[in-house]
Amino acid sequence: MIVIRDEQPDDGPGIRELALLAFDGPAEARIIDALREACPGLVSLVAVENGEIVGHILFSPVSINGSTITGMGLAPMAVLPERQRQGIGTELVRHGLSRLREERCPFVIVLGHPDYYPRFGFVPASMYGLSSQWEGVPDEAFMVIVFDERLMDSVHGVVRYRDEFDGAMK
Ligand SMILES: CC(C)(COP(=O)(O)OP(=O)(O)OC[C@H]1O[C@@H](n2cnc3c(N)ncnc32)[C@H](O)[C@@H]1OP(=O)(O)O)[C@@H](O)C(=O)NCCC(=O)NCCS
Incomplete structure (x- = not known):
């Protein structure tokens, strides 16, 4: 059975290993470690099966230029290669979004597959x-889910992820 829960202090190495297996290089693993070190307010969830971390999703704060409103950015997310396409990613996204909605996060951004x-x-x-x-980010790849329509009606601009992401995107 797979359990989705918050990252615990001992989960760091398992999450790192998962990110190294799921992604082509070490960039995502480094971003996760750097954010854990420096960024308050992360939402980090793991999917655990028989004590093994088989999936991970991270949400970190994003800002909008010229506004004090903070939302969250979904990234990175990974599932063990041999466990992909079995619904684990879907469960992680659903849990994360439901948590953020409950916590009154106004919006969640993702740069990903349309x-x-x-x-x-x-x-x-x-x-x-x-x-x-x-x-160069294609329009359809930069997506948002808005939880507070009224607030977001009045806010427009460039969304900024934490600086920890910049190195990986260059
Ligand atoms: C992306 C990822 C987290 C999805 O997790 P998952 O557990 O495999 O996803 P689910 O099983 O919930 O959903 C599967 C569906 O998602 C879609 N999907 C998953 N990965 C996809 C991808 N890379 N491109 C396009 N569609 C994808 C497919 O439509 C698939 O549907 P199908 O079963 O009909 O083929 C996982 O594939 C992964 O770890 N990939 C490598 C790391 C990565 O690219 N992360 C995302 C960027 S941060």
Whole structure:
């Protein structure tokens, strides 16, 4: 049985190993470690099966240029290669979004595959006048799910992830 729970202090090495196996290089593992070190307010969930971490999802604060409103960015997310396409990623996203909605997070951003994230309610961020800080990001790949429509109606601009992401995106 798979359990989704918050990251615990001992989970660091398991999450790192998972990220190294799921991604092509060490960038994502480094981002996770750097954020854990320096960033308050992370939401970090793991999927655990028989004591092994088989999936991980991280949400970190994002800001909008010229605004004091803070949302969250979904990244990175990973599932063990041999356990992919079995619904674990879906469970992680659902748990994370439901937590953030409960915590009154106004919006969640994701830069990802346009075939995957719309099933959770993500739409192109451009529909809300939000754009990526990185050049060359295709419109349909930069997506948002808005929990506070009224607040987000009045806010537009460039969404900025934590600086820890910059190294990996260059
Ligand atoms: C992306 C990822 C986390 C999804 O987790 P998962 O447990 O495999 O996803 P689920 O089983 O819940 O969903 C599977 C569905 O998602 C879609 N999907 C998953 N990965 C996809 C990808 N890379 N591109 C496009 N669609 C994808 C497929 O439509 C798939 O549907 P199918 O079963 O009909 O083929 C996982 O594939 C992974 O770790 N990939 C490598 C790391 C990565 O690229 N992370 C995302 C960027 S941060």
